[in-house]
Amino acid sequence: MASSSNLDAQGMSARASELLHEQQHAVYVRTDRMFAALMIVQWAASILIAWFISPLTWAGKTSEIHVHVQAALVLGGLITSVPVLFAFMKPGEAVTRYVIAGGQMLFAALLIHLTGGRIETHFLIFGSLAFLAMYRDWKVFVPATVVIAADHLLRQIYWPESVFGVIAPEWWRFLEHAFYVVFENVFLVMSCRANTDEMRDLAVRQAELEDSRSQEQEKAAELDRALVALTKSQENLLRTEKLAAVGKLAASVGHELRNPLAAIRSAHAFIVKKTGVGEGEFSDPKVVQFFDIMEREIDACSGIISDLLDFARERKLELRSCPLHALAEEVISVVPATEGVVVENLISNSLPVPELDKAQFRQVLINLVQNAVEAVPKDREGRVTLSASGGAASPWRIEITDNGEGIPEDVCRDIFQPLFTTKTKGTGLGLAVVSGMVERHDGRIWVESVEGEGSQFIIELPAVDAPAPDAEELFPEAQPALN
């Protein structure tokens, strides 16, 4: 089988970007949480630092906690709380990480201030930027850089000591710091983009993997289906072969038997008439009885042969309009009446008339009605009904229902198989013939049965709108004359 992708290229890339977004979102959420924790720890640390580094202030006798400690507590708390709040309220969203980026930078600025502009504290900025790279989203560097640059610029102007540790730094000090930040940003942005590319590749590969897995599954399912179809066609083939074998045998045996049977019948008829069975030397009641038996058994033989030949015969259908109500009437009149079983024709007279091979369909119904009648146990008030519906646009559905003993499930399965029989007397061809005839009408037949309650044989014939030519003349002149 050609390896055809389930998803087209477009579908595949859609799936890949979906996977990428999923993974990115997971990274964002994870990093948001990490920053939230980091910032809380950072805040606590800043309070301690302020406590130890900043001396107590005092005025007169009162000694006070240095304003730095208060700043660390209040300002640090403020700077920390907003990003942490975002991290918990809106984890994974873009605004959260931008707020975190800005907040982290502000906190670094605060720490620089608390340590009196120590140059080493500036490393927190670079460390923070590196941490922000964990987002694998280069855009976080924009708010971070803007915040820190603005902070340095403003403080250089208004409070240089707080940022650079000296009162009058060179005018370009702010630019120098900004340059370091931008310098680091370049590498971090590159790393982020490389990371994203890698993730994208992974996502594409995963999408491909998923696709090929689903292809595999589909292939497996297809194989299963093929196997089922194969088994079925094998069964059909077997059935067909069996049918063909039976057919050949039936045809030759049947025909060979018909001539002798005809002769026996003829001889029997002659003897009965000529000798006057029941009179004179033939008056023994056993003679009368045996002649009756002979006749009955000859009939039985010819019935079996007819079954066989019907089965073997694949005669072309002669389709004609065949009103179902009338056909059912005829069938009921032909099936021998059985005591205790009522056969009812419930088919409406106004049902559309199908095109059928009357002779064949008559036999189908005779067989089914006969079976239905025989299915009724002796101790029961038997009721066999023929009903039909559909026609014209919808398929015809003909039902032969009995309230007999029902058919076990395993029997139902094989009931239309040739040579299958549960009767002690029977060829096992009756229903095979029936199903063959129905199938030749492009119809199908099946049985529904509840053991102990009865069975229903259902025939479905395809809806065919009968053609209605408007020819008024019996034989138009175009018809060839007969010799």
Next chain:
Amino acid sequence: MSNTKILLVDDEDSLRITLAANLELEGYEVLEAASAEEALEIAEDNTFDLVLSDIRMPGMNGVELFRALRAKVPDLPCILMSAFSLEELVSSALSEGVFTLLPKPFDIQAALAVLRNAASGPIVLVVDDAEADAETTAGLFEAVGLKARAVYSGKEALAAVSAGEIDVCVVDLIMPEMTGSELITELGKLDDSVPVIAVSGHDVGDLLQTSRSQVFTSFQKPVPPADLIRAVAEARAPAKRS
């Protein structure tokens, strides 16, 4: 009846002998032949009223024999017997004017009834208000050596059937006054042993809602002549025992 002479042809001795005995018992005079060739020899020097022949025989078959005999006597009633189900050969013979087919193994009483009917020279009645159609159809049957009569109304048809001799009716369903369906009902009351072949230019099925088992088959016009002739032959076959 005692004068009726039957030519019986079958290569199966046992059937031929017993059948001949039965026919003689019925009062027929029987000429036996074990092959078609022998039958033709007999036909050289003898006349007979009816032919009863098997189809499958070594050498010339029954259908060929039928054609050869018909060439000499165009309206000789011929009944064929076969152990085989309907086949091409039989089907074409039936549309060429064979009286009917007896499928082996037939019931003797039913077969005798068919023979009696054939020997009596029965008539196919064609009922159609369109006179030209009726005549054309009747002509078709006569062309293949079958007796036929055309009538143009239900009333005439009933009269003809009452008079006897009619054993099959071909009825057009659409007629003024008495319609085909009404006629079929009336015919059923009169003599329900006369099968009816219903024909119509319209949907036969719709018109035949009240059809009874007496309607042997139905056709929609235009009916191929061969089919119609074959249907008459089939309608004359012995009643099926069941």
